[in-house]
Every structure is written in C-alpha cells, then in structure tokens.
Amino acid sequence: MADMADTTDATGTSPGWLSAGDLEIARAQMPILYVDAVPVRVDDSGEVTAVGLLLRIGPDGTVSRTLVSGRVLYHERVRDALLRHLEKDLGPVALPKVPPSLQPFTIAEYFPTPGVTPFHDPRQHAVSLAYVVPVTGDCRPRQDALDLVWLTPQEAASGSVQSEMPGGQGVLLRQALAHVGCLP
Template structure:
C-alpha cells in the first residue's frame, strides 16, 4: 500500500451534527503521537509540540491527535495525522509493531482520569514517534516547535497545554527514561 492510498481516507465520516450526536453516546477511538528527536543512540533529546486553537477559542500547545476513521487501521490513522499536522516532509518513523506506549481515556470532565475533552468520551492510543525530517505546521496548527525534554516537561509548558496532554508528555519521557 502506498502513502497515497493511505492518505485517500475520507476527511470526515459523519456530518458535524451526526458526529456531535455520536460523541454524546459512544466513546470515540483516537490516536495521539508525541513527536521526538533522538540521537544516534536512540535517546530522546527533543519533544515536538504544536500550537493550535481549541474548540473554545483559546490557544494551547498540543501533541498530534485525531480520530481513527471507519475502515482505517491504527497505523494508517497515525500516519495520516502525523503527516497532516507536521507536514509532508516530517518523515515520521512508525514502529514495525504498532503498539501504544499508553492509553488515555478522555471524559468531559477531568476528575475521572485527568484527561478531558468537553465534547466527548474518547479512548486514545498514545505513541512516541521519532521524526527525522523538517516539520512545518499544517491544517489548523499555528506553529510547531522542538523543545528540550526539560522544557517540554516543565510546569510552564504544562500550563500552556490542555486536556491533560502535559501528563502524556511526562509519561512518555518517563517511558523512555528521560523524565528530568
């Protein structure tokens, strides 16, 4: 299957009204990716974060995130969102075995899990993905930045993130042995 075949997935499988109806009743499957730059030993040195507008009109730092569409594999969804958010020259390196490092459960309020999305209950498969190419924000992202591990896990950057994604950054860095 070529990259073009993967990217031919329909942009939306439900109209906005239908999606809102489903979001109120059924958990939605998402993929999330934390882009990283690693050195020649595979040690994570940088974390990539987007700056994007939120549904409520605010702006926040975010990781790559999006729904898995009907008929789409997790690998295809992960590739689609990485190339959509980071640009066609990003060159993300998907692992041979597509298995998330963790799962995040988003609820309309953060009390249950620390992860929240006011629109829905979502189950997200979260991946750490090395990226070797040049990244440029696309679609709705305003900016893309590479931060040091220390900066990405800092309290200041945590205040710039929403929905609990700062927790995912810290968990990812702990997973790769880089939590400062």
C-alpha cells in the same frame, strides 16, 4: 484533542466518517477512538533529544501547546491514522518512523466530565492510543497549527509547558517522557 475536517467525495458523502450531526450524536452515545503522537527527534544512539509540540489557538481564543492527535476513521488501520495525523499536523516531509509494533506507551481515556481521569474533552468520551514517534524530516505545521516548537525533554517536562497543554495532554507528555527514560 484536534479534530479532522470532513472531506467529501464526488457523491457528496464523507468516506469513512460521519456527518457533523451524526458525529455529534455518536459522541453523545459512545466513546470515539483517537490516536495521540508525541513527535521526537533522536540521536544516533536512539536517545530522545527534542520533543515537538504544536502551538494552536483554541475555540475560545486561548493559545496552547498540543500533541499530534486525531480520530481513527471507520475501516482505517491505526497505523494509517497515526501517519495521516502526523502528515496533517507536521507536513508531508516530516518522515515519521512509526514502529513496526504498534504497542502504545499508554491508553488515555478522555471524559466530558472533569476529574474522572486526568484527561478531559468537553465534547465527548474518547479513548486514545498514545505513541512516541521519531521524525527525521523537515516539519512544517499545517491545518490549524500555528507553529511547531522543539523543546529539550527537560523543557517539555517543565511546569510552565505542562500548564499550557489543555485536557491533560501535559500528563500524557510526561508519561511519554517517562516511557523513553527522559524525565529529569
């Protein structure tokens, strides 16, 4: 799962979040809330025509495909967290269409112990609300994303793409595709 960089205000504090040390302690003691977003392009009838996957380099130097993902800050609405991470990863003119009802298509539980669920994050136990979000604007990856690749739903569901997605995000992508009726 992608991590948000700490921002510091004029007083030297990180508003709405924990210091690196406090975050490490919290991660060791309690689940952390995240949002995952599957960016999609839709046609005029609302059918998904393309799925956007980010290309990232992991801490170990491996290249992988990922979804838009990140933490929900203290006192931040889920809608605001979703929009913040979409803008952070896709750029300010991606123009996401977050649905009026924030019903996730699934909830993913990432565990530090492999095999508890299909989702794994060695740093923490995280609970993620997952959404399919249509985007209509110009997407330009930012932050630690190298590129954004648009794939057809069939390409995104392929075994080769799934194998490039760490931590069970390939499973999450397949669930998203099933949710919108796009599994081949």
